[in-house]
Amino acid sequence: MTGETSTRSRPELAGWLEAVANDEIVTILDRRIKHELAKTMVAEDRQVHFLVSKAITSFIDHRGDPQAAAAEMSDLLWEAGHRYAQARRHHQEITGVFERAWQALRQQLNISTSTDLGALLTQLFEALRTYFLCLQRQALNGWKTHATSTNNRTMTHARVRISTAPREPERVRLDDVTYVARLADAQGINDQQLFRAVVATSDDVGVLRTLSEVLVGSSSSEALVPARWSNEDIERLTGDQVVVGAAVPLQQMLEPLRLARRAAKLLDDGVAVDPRTVVPCEDLSMVLIAHGNQHLADILVGKHLDELAQEPPGRRLRYAEFALAWIGCGGSIAQVADELEIPKQTAHSRVKRLREMFGDKLNRPSDRLEITVALYAVLPTWRAAPRRRSKVGH
Structure with missing residues (x-):
């Protein structure tokens, strides 16, 4: 999801932030978060304090668009994580810093904002x-890159990247069971925990790749x-x-991932058609079967469709x-007539034909x-074949 799209999808939030955000609010949020972080071992970390201020400003400057603001912050955060690893600090410290900052921000917003905002407040919390x-x-990601390169591993987080990172990783695939x-x-993560494969029909699954649970x-x-x-x-x-695959334990992910890849390619090639943004793999099961074995498909076409194939293309x-x-x-x-938006008499005529x-096969x-x-199959x-005009209803 691009920043432009997400901003357009939350015009009320963008407008509200533009109207109410000022230096006083920024200062209050900045102080509240830094006060909470002062309780941790990063109390004297000036770089962290700088990042807090920068992150607040970036979110407001981008009018509440989390993806655009995160993209602006990506290099700074990568370097901060890298620096933590150099100092031999555990990655859980990073998670702790963010959780403390989040709780502090939530508490301050609950104090500073009106509950009358209703859905707007919900949008704000979701975006944040x-x-x-x-x-x-x-x-x-920055922490993992340094930590794993130090340990000289061959299959590590150093090969993991996010879409905004400027560094080119080594090629590793999610169908590599060892990785x-x-x-x-x-x-x-326990290998029995359930996950789903998400495969884009284009080149990028979007900002979800940047989330810590993914x-x-x-x-x-x-x-x-x-x-x-x-x-949703x-x-x-x-x-x-x-395309999203079935929910399976991680250790059983290989086949669902490969199936989701096949389904995404069929959609990308125009073999399968579905207008939805998120398409469950099981909804494409017939297309996957039809295009899973060309020889079998040819046998079924010859067995059942010879007479239909003789009709004019249209x-x-x-x-x-x-x-x-x-x-x-x-x-x-009645249902098919309603679904295709054609007269019932036309539907009757086509069923008769x-x-x-097909005779008793039906x-x-x-x-x-x-x-x-x-x-x-x-x-x-047939969709790609040139067609001549014919009478409506036939």
Whole structure:
């Protein structure tokens, strides 16, 4: 999700921040956070205090857009995490700093803002929480890069990157079982914990790669997210279309990840069509089956679609798409007419023609399944074929 998009999606929050943010508020928040951090071992760390001030200013300057503000802060946070590792300080200290800062900020905002703000206050807290998670991940990334390079490991966090980091990592993939196991172990994640694969149809899954709970490799197009994240959570953190796999333990992630990659490629190639931003892999199961084995698909096409294939290109495409929709509606003419926005009489006419072509096959579940797979297999080719105009309704 780009900063521009996320700002447009929260115009009320951006406008409110522009109206109320001033030097006094910035000073109050700055002092409150630094006072809380003074209770920790970073009390005399001037660099941390500078980062606190800079982070507050950046969030306000970007009108509450967490991704844009985090992108501006990325290099500073990476260097801060790197410096912690050089000082041989544990990465949990970084997490502790951010948790203390977050609690202090929350408490101060609850004091300083009116509860009458309602949904606007909820938007503010959501944006700030996303911002803090992004900053924390950036700092941890810097820490991991130094710590693992010092230990001279070959499969480590040094190969993990975020989209805003300017450093080019070595190539590691999330289907490398050894890498994922070490990554999970280093972050204290049990290999029985449930995760979901997220694979972009483009080049980048978005800002979710920067969050501390997410496991990533060097490819910006995929990540593993906790299974408790809903599709709505994922959609808020990614701008382009993604496929999400089934929830499985980390040690069983290999096949769901590969399946999600195949599904994302089918969407990217136009073989599968789905308008949603987040597409569950199971919703593309028929397309995956149809394009999983070309020889099997050819057998089913030859077995069931010879007569339909003889129709003119435009007509066969209409009947193919209608057949899929009708079978998907359980054979309900009224439902398919409503779904396709066509007259019921037209739906009746097309069902009659389908029964002439397929006969009793449409009454047998096994044949209906094979016909469905065959139709998914040929639809990309039929959609691409040039068509002549024909009478509406046929």
